[in-house]
Amino acid sequence: MPDDLHRRYQAAHLAYQVHADACQGCTRDTPNCQDGQRLRESFTRLQDAYLTRQRSKR
Numbered sequence: 564m565p566d567d568l569h570r571r572y573q574a575a576h577l578a579y580q581v582h583a584d585a586c587q588g589c590t591r592d593t594p595n596c597q598d599g600q601r602l603r604e605s606f607t608r609l610q611d612a613y614l615t616r617q618r619s620k621r
Contacts, residue, residue, distance in 0.1 A: 568616065572609035579606045 579602040580591065588595035594603040 568609065568613050572606070572613045575602070575606035575609050579603050 579594075579599070582599055582602050583589040583591050583594070586596055586599055589599035594600040
């Protein structure tokens with residue numbers, strides 16, 4: 564069962580993907596609007612936190 568941080572990181576990734584698919588200015592790799600930048604930052608921050616925690620468990 565995924566923990567809360569993992570769920571939030573995955574939800575942030577999905578939110579950015581959905582946005583990028585609908586936004587004329589954004590791509591999956593490059594946010595080109597304020598909403599896209601905010602969503603991508605949130606995803607990146609949560610992913611970094613999750614991966615850092617996973618590394619510390621080793």
